[in-house]
Amino acid sequence: MTPASPPLPPPGAHGGDGPRVAEALGIPESDVLDLSASLNPSAPDVASMVARYASSVRRYPDSRGARDALAGVLAIDAERIVLTNGGAEAIALVAAHQPVGDVQPPDFSLYEKHLASVQAGAPRWRSNPNNPTGLLARADEVAAVWDEAFYPLATGCWTRGDADVIVVGSLTKVFACPGLRVGYVITPTAALAHTLVTRQPEWSVNSIACALLPGLLELADLPKWARAIAAQRAQLVTLLRGHHLAPAPSDANYVLVRQARGLRNHLARRGVVVRDTASFGVADGVRIAVPDNSGLDRLSDALQGWNP
Numbered sequence: 001m002t003p004a005s006p007p008l009p010p011p012g013a014h015g016g017d018g019p020r021v022a023e024a025l026g027i028p029e030s031d032v033l034d035l036s037a038s039l040n041p042s043a044p045d046v047a048s049m050v051a052r053y054a055s056s057v058r059r060y061p062d063s064r065g066a067r068d069a070l071a072g073v074l075a076i077d078a079e080r081i082v083l084t085n086g087g088a089e090a091i092a093l094v095a096a097h098q099p100v101g102d103v104q105p106p107d108f109s110l111y112e113k114h115l116a117s118v119q120a121g122a123p124r125w126r127s128n129p130n131n132p133t134g135l136l137a138r139a140d141e142v143a144a145v146w147d148e149a150f151y152p153l154a155t156g157c158w159t160r161g162d163a164d165v166i167v168v169g170s171l172t173k174v175f176a177c178p179g180l181r182v183g184y185v186i187t188p189t190a191a192l193a194h195t196l197v198t199r200q201p202e203w204s205v206n207s208i209a210c211a212l213l214p215g216l217l218e219l220a221d222l223p224k225w226a227r228a229i230a231a232q233r234a235q236l237v238t239l240l241r242g243h244h245l246a247p248a249p250s251d252a253n254y255v256l257v258r259q260a261r262g263l264r265n266h267l268a269r270r271g272v273v274v275r276d277t278a279s280f281g282v283a284d285g286v287r288i289a290v291p292d293n294s295g296l297d298r299l300s301d302a303l304q305g306w307n308p
Contacts, residue, residue: 131280168186
């Protein structure tokens, strides 16, 4: 009798399911290809850089140098920037300041989680490119709060640059290091940035992130990365279509497949993890991060035997 396959863990609300899938399969985490977290496939090796700044944990963080370095690449007054413990804290801070908002699905679930109330006609919260569809907003589309976590990887530019709006972002997407936890808020005024800072816990951004960020920003080549992602995304789309899947058009470092019931489990049992889209309000769908070339080969092997 063939032994039963071990049960797989249910999908997490925000991706990054690789470690739990590895545990269920009884394999090392390094043997899992995690495409449920949409990260930059061309990012530098941040882990090796972190080791150089390990001694910074012996002192309290000072985020001023990191903030000033970010202001330089964004070409924005540093007084209008708030560094945060990842994009999640950026969203929570803005939602606490502006607790009533309008969110039109499909979109990122953290907006509704942190807003006190979601009401039609209230200030609009939007991801750009949309998460999970990957489509960039048109130039004439507006929002009160733009989430540009994936904008640099979709466009090769740091920000759309809208005036008089709030922008939240996530450097850990751009540099493929979600465990480092570095996000930011761009505010229309220095006064609003100061208000948000007063609501943060002390030392919200850790000392390693603060020490590492200036050097990390010097390595950013957004135009090159965006071109590479576009080419790799085209290869991903071709692969998926070859297996009778229909990825939606995307400008981002991920694609959405709306009709993919059972695909997450099929791939997970072969050590490849993709993002379930139920938390976005898209039933039976998956969001698949654009992999590098070796990851594409791994995904191709895992798709063998898939029957829609």
